[in-house]
Amino acid sequence: MNHADVIIIGSGVAALHLAKKIRSDINVIILTKSYLINSNSYLAQGGVAAALGKADDPAKHYADTLEAGRHHNDEEAVDRLTKEGPGLIRELALAGCSFDRDEVGKLLLGMEGAHSEKRIVHGGGDATGKIIVDFLHRQLSPNVSVYEFVLAFELIVDQETNQCIGVKGKYADGETGHFFAGHVVVATGGCGQIYGFTSNAETVTGDGIALAYLAGAELADMEFVQFHPTLLISEGKAVGLISEAVRGEGAKLLTGDGQPIMENIHPLKDLAPRHIVSQTIYDYLKQGHQVYLDISNINNFSARFPNITALCEQNNIEIQTGLIPVVPGCHFLMGGIKTDLYGRTNIQGLYAIGEAACTGIHGANRLASNSLLEGLAYGKRLAQLINKQPIVSLCSSLPDRKSNSSETLPLPEVPDLKKAMMDYAGIVRTGKGLRHLQEWLATFHIEKWVKADLDTLSPPEIKKAFMLITAWLVTESALQRTESRGGHFRLDFPFEDDLNWRKKQIIHKRNTEKGERHEQIETAFAT
Template identity: 60%
Template structure:
């Protein structure tokens, strides 16, 4: 058992930015499921969007973000994010983060889909995430302790004050331990591993969202899943991301016969918003047609994109032919734990930042290269909130546990591959009421609604991951079923258009208490009739 001032669960860019920005006299513990480099942040090939070019302005970045997000965004949150972006980049640059520069020492700016200006800052060509994470981990303050291979599976609550006071988890050897602090922060990323095809790190399976849901926090916008259009597809599986920056440099999406597929679909063609490109590719794949990224017009591809070149070579793709086979896959969650602009969730003492949080900055579809920016912005912003508070003694570890309410697995849990396949088929790129109802029924057949009430101590780590995947899958399916329109990353084939009258900026919020109350009212109504 340990006591500290701040606990951060997760080790991506939002987590490390927060940890580095906290006061030196605060003791900080970062708990991470695997090692510090197993995160989506570390895998991020794309860069960071910031309006620092001579022709650019934060207002342009603001408008691009709203358009990409189908105006489901919180305008105030977007305005603050885009206004702060140039400062965040310059701050990292001054600290020595090795961003890519031209011969004059100026930051190189790239173009990506749905951006109106060249404003994407990169590091290491197509290894921006790794560049920043390595810089941050090599410049950590001595008050920060990173504990690896510790899987948090329960948030500890003080029932008398209804406050989150700690986290419980298991080490790789199965030993259970407890950590207590005044501030508990979830920064575990999204839930890409819920789908068969994904760009996400193998650790990113929705744990933090399931944790928060179990603790009673509000979860919102879970129907909005961004599917990246171009994952390298070989051996009947997706094996890695092919950055949107490749299309920004002139690559085209074509059929085997060489026909461009985005002509006539959108004014921006191959640089259209990601959901439009993904849906277009998916429509061809459904007909049994493989789609390729034609890179023949991209100058010096191997030098410009060393990470992608290495990925292709490892998987037997001959780049001399100029064609990379691609498939869309889950990439980013726009929804998550509902927070305010300072990262506060609806549960006292519990915060969320990064992809695990839903602040409203992304709306229904994230603008390319706004994700690393989000981590930098909200990590620093939450640090300012915590830094302004008076240091208190670490919270008393007295709390109550219902040790008798263990989860009883009445039937074998579905395998991770089964969960992924069912989500891809029924709650993936193209959705229908029939498919979503089928998925919801399948999930609930495993007594999914009762899992959030149970203790998971006696389960293996893999079984807990499966439980969390099922809970998060249910939250996505439930939201997707309720939103009877198509917007951003949520596409309903039976409701293919946006419905501003009913759904513009309307959030679908889920939490345990609300769902319990709804079930109670349904039972009362049924008995009354």
């Protein structure tokens, strides 16, 4: 058995900033299912949004965030985040994080879609996530121990006290480890790999969301999935992200015969909110057109975007032609584990930060480059909360629980699941398609999986089970929300329905005592 004061599941920006900010006399264990740097944060290209420009103000950033989120956001959470943003960036920069600067040493500020001002801070041109993760990793103190290649598969919860006291994890050889702590933090990222086209790291399969749901934590907004408009496509596969910053620098979306596709679609044209751009590209693809990013008017493209240039070269895309073939793909989950302003969940001692959490910041559609900022803000905030609390010793015995064997339960093949989700719960959804998907997912006995004992499963089988549960949660939520809003587009309900749906969340919770599932719709935020 392993004991610590804090256990963090995941190793992205939110997790590492939390670990960095925790007091040096508090023992921390980071569990990550792969290498520490294998995360969505590390892949993040665009940057971090913060109102640092002379003409900018947190109030403008706040307004842009609400507009992109189609006013489904928690306004208090957005207000606090946008006000904290400039200080967080200055703090990192002063500590030595190597953001890009101009010739006189000022931070360079870029433009991205749905922003009203240049406020995107970036590092390494298009390697901002890598710059921040590497910096935070170097800053970790000796009180932080990192366990790589440990797949967390169960949160240990004392049902009598509603207290999370630890985590079960699978080592690469299949052995089970037990990790106990008074504070357990889920920072595992979203669920991008449940879709066929995605920008997400291979490890992002909805683990934390399924873990929390099975433990009895509340989930919210699982229908809101952001599809990034521009993933590089090569030989029929999405092979990497083409940052929105490329369009911020002036790239245009065209068909093969040179027709601009965003004209007369939205006032911001190619920099319209992501759901609008993704849906427009999707419509052209359905009509048989390939869509390209025209980068011919960007000077020194290779110097400004070295990682994107390398990605194109690796996939035999000649950027000298000025055209990069793109498709939309799953990029970010706005929903997740329901939390308060500090990452606290409805289970004592269990927290969620980063993309795994639903803080209300992003509403129905995330504003570009707000995710790294959210991770930094909630990592620091949660650390401040934990630092104020006394260190306590918890009982490290495993609570009794009743569960079903998982040995005979079926699981879908991952490619089949990814295709089904892309076809029926992807960019454009319909009630008929979602019900078809719901019926297919039900053939794998969801009712039994949510009560199953996962101890006997291998890591690949656990991954499949978590993907199945997460896919079901997305599908159920998408079927219940009978309107279109942000990242959720229903062809059979194509318009926003403010009367019935504005500010309303679909909440999922598993009753762990009876093993039952509950979904409810509630007013989530003050209007």
